[in-house]
Amino acid sequence: MNEIQEISNLMDKEIEAITLAATSHLPSKKIGGKASARVVKLQNPKIITTENKIEILGPVFLVSVGEMKKAIKNRYKTPGQNVFPEVVDDFIFSNDKDALNRLRAFDSAQAASDLVNLARLVKVPSDSEKVALVSKIKPLELVTEYVIDGKHTSGNFLGSFDLPLVVMTDNGAQFDFENPSNVVGTNQRVEESMAINMNNIMLLVEMVDDNTIQITGGLKHVGWGNVMAIVSLICLLVGAFSFIEKRLFFFIVLLISGAALAIARYLPTNWNKEFFGMSEIQVVGNSYTVFKFYGEMA
Amino acid sequence: MKQELIEIAKQGQIDPETARRLAACMDAEFKHSPIRYFVSRKVIIVAGAGELLSIRISGFGESFKGRQLTCSNVDNPEDLEVSLAESDMVFQSCKDPDVLYVKGGETSITGPKYSDVAKDLDTPAEVLKILPRTDPDIVQIDNRIYRQTGTVYISSPFYVVILER
Structure with missing residues (x-):
């Protein structure tokens, strides 16, 4: 049995003990269970991965890479049509140095710094299922000083981690747990969503529940747009059928009508932009870190 | 209702300022209040003479009892929201409209989660x-000022363009 599995079993026993004590009305601050959080703030944590043991001094934030990526995409926008979310993907996934050139007309030093740091945490889209420990969220600052397997390291960035992962601290932790959660405490604090301060905590990060999606927002008159697209398609199909049936007049009328509707709907003319609005990528939803934990509340 | 208010004001367990404010409303009329939502920096709730307040706080499984409850925001710039929607009857003092007499039901006070x-x-x-x-830094349209804008397109049947060089 590996170390993480042993810790997981220990946590199950502790949570069970808290659950059994919950009905005794004892004044205790013990709490535990399964929870989801967008970010966990930890002071001087110790981390156990399947490969390493890491210690970090100072405050750090445990956050899923997916949540961090969403935060950066939503942090900046370019005037007019917002291309920043596209630039983020181009920069980190295509290693496209030209991506930053798309921001060259702006004072993008802070955005570029955030992008470079984000690219150190994420290389491929599936990395969104990992978690990272960062020293600051805004602006994004990575952990550069830590002790790994007893050896002090300075200057190298602490990257993202595969799961499972154990994090513990006796110096304070803080997070908001979100639905769905299954938390019990011996003082009966069992709300499904609350902000919580811990004196000490042991948590096992089990998975990332990624509900973030990219949508194209800013569209007006969506219904009209769909009608135009469908009518255009029907006109072109019936026009093609008329051509087969050698009905030249219908063919020409339907071809012109279908083409005109398609052009009006999809050609990026001033009229099109005004009527349908500027399309803009938005990232919505959350990428929760799902963990099992127990500890004592502050 | 008036007798009950007098007894509440006479209670020694509430703070003098609240007692004084209550006593000042004794002679004035209370009218039925159709408004059930209020926002306030500070909310004080005082129990009736016979019964203590029963208080539940989200996040705590246990409930609390008390004579006077005070809720306020100090550092947070946002106001507290007081909802009396679940209350059976709400009467408002004609002299001090911020003094409400509530009968039955439940009142909730919410603020931003810390x-x-x-x-x-x-x-x-x-x-x-x-x-x-190519884009202007500031665009002023009547009294509205927009900063860091994108490209501006103007269209109208008639308009004048004046260049200042």
């Missing part, structure tokens, strides 16, 4: 600082 852990994840998008030279 947490700053995720605030840096939620900062809204900011437009990158310097704009392309």
Whole structure:
């Protein structure tokens, strides 16, 4: 049995003990269970991965890479049509140095710094299922000083981690747990969503529940747009059928009508932009870190 | 109702300022209040003479009893929201409209949940600082001023363009 599995079993026993004590009305601050959080703030944590043991001094934030990526995409926008979310993907996934050139007309030093740091945490889209420990969220600052397997390291960035992962601290932790959660405490604090301060905590990060999606927002008159697209398609199909049936007049009328509707709907003319609005990528939803934990509340 | 208010004001367990404010409303009339939502920096709730307040706080499984409840925001700039929607009857003092007499039901007081852990994840998008030279920095339309705008397109049957060089 590996170390993480042993810790997981220990946590199950502790949570069970808290659950059994919950009905005794004892004044205790013990709490535990399964929870989801967008970010966990930890002071001087110790981390156990399947490969390493890491210690970090100072405050750090445990956050899923997916949540961090969403935060950066939503942090900046370019005037007019917002291309920043596209630039983020181009920069980190295509290693496209030209991506930053798309921001060259702006004072993008802070955005570029955030992008470079984000690219150190994420290389491929599936990395969104990992978690990272960062020293600051805004602006994004990575952990550069830590002790790994007893050896002090300075200057190298602490990257993202595969799961499972154990994090513990006796110096304070803080997070908001979100639905769905299954938390019990011996003082009966069992709300499904609350902000919580811990004196000490042991948590096992089990998975990332990624509900973030990219949508194209800013569209007006969506219904009209769909009608135009469908009518255009029907006109072109019936026009093609008329051509087969050698009905030249219908063919020409339907071809012109279908083409005109398609052009009006999809050609990026001033009229099109005004009527349908500027399309803009938005990232919505959350990428929760799902963990099992127990500890004592502050 | 008046007798009950007099007894509440006479109670030694509430603070003098609240007692004085209550006593000042004794002679004035109370009217039925159709408004059930209020916002306030500070909320004081005082129990009737016979019964203590029964208080539940989200996050705590146990409930509390008390004579006077005071809720306020000190550092947080946002107001508290007081909902009397579940109350059976609400009467408002004609002399001091901020004094309400509530009968039955439940009153809730909400404020923003205290947490700053995720605030840096939620900062809204900011437009990158310097704009392309083709776009204006500030656009004023009547009294409204917009900064860091994108390209502006103007169309109208008639208009005048004046260049200042």
